[in-house]
Amino acid sequence: MTDTEKASTEAAEFFAGVAAEFLQHYTRGPRFVAVTGVPAADTARVADALAGALRDAGQQVERATVDPATGADAFRDAVVTPFRSRDGVLVVDGRGLLDAEFRGFWNFSLWVEHDPERSPDWSFVTTGQKDPLGAPREVAPVLLDDTDPERPRRLWADSC
Numbered sequence: 001m002t003d004t005e006k007a008s009t010e011a012a013e014f015f016a017g018v019a020a021e022f023l024q025h026y027t028r029g030p031r032f033v034a035v036t037g038v039p040a041a042d043t044a045r046v047a048d049a050l051a052g053a054l055r056d057a058g059q060q061v062e063r064a065t066v067d068p069a070t071g072a073d074a075f076r077d078a079v080v081t082p083f084r085s086r087d088g089v090l091v092v093d094g095r096g097l098l099d100a101e102f103r104g105f106w107n108f109s110l111w112v113e114h115d116p117e118r119s120p121d122w123s124f125v126t127t128g129q130k131d132p133l134g135a136p137r138e139v140a141p142v143l144l145d146d147t148d149p150e151r152p153r154r155l156w157a158d159s160c
Contacts, residue, residue: 014152015053018142022089022108023057031089032080032105034097034140037112041146046112047093049152060088068096072105080105098139111140113155114147 022033035047044065051061062083066075083090096102098109143155 008150010151011049011149015049016056018050019053019057026107028087030084030086031107033089033091034106034109035091035093035112036095036097038114040114041112042149043093043112045149046110046146047091050110051091054089062088062090064090064092066092066094066097068094068099068102072101075102103139109140110142110144113143113145
């Protein structure tokens with residue numbers, strides 16, 4: 001197996017694991033997943049990868065991108081309400097999706113970091129840092145670093 005094939009397999013396995021974690025708790029009905037993060041993160045690529053893993057797990061999946069400038073009410077009317085009658089997963093990427101006005105839409109969320117200088121052992125606990133972004137990052141059940149898109153890795157920012 002070449003390095004490229006190995007890296008591609010690592011990414012596929014990572015997103016299959018995230019999909020399995022989501023499906024363990026949300027098995028049917030309309031389900032909503034947000035993918036957001038720091039400005040340097042490629043949230044669309046991450047959302048596409050997660051959507052693919054969910055499809056591979058047998059789920060009906062739709063993808064959307066939202067600009068938070070449209071506002072939560074417009075997003076609810078145009079995207080959320082029509083999807084509520086479906087049995088499937090809507091994976092949405094965009095900035096600000098875990099801000100207070102959007103937060104209540106999601107069953108599950110991913111926060112994407114992108115920091116080429118970060119140590120593999122990094123966490124807020126090991127560094128003793130306080131999260132400067134606060135609530136948006138803190139509410140996501142999955143934090144991942146996409147610095148190497150072929151080898152995404154999970155970050156742990158809690159003290160458990």
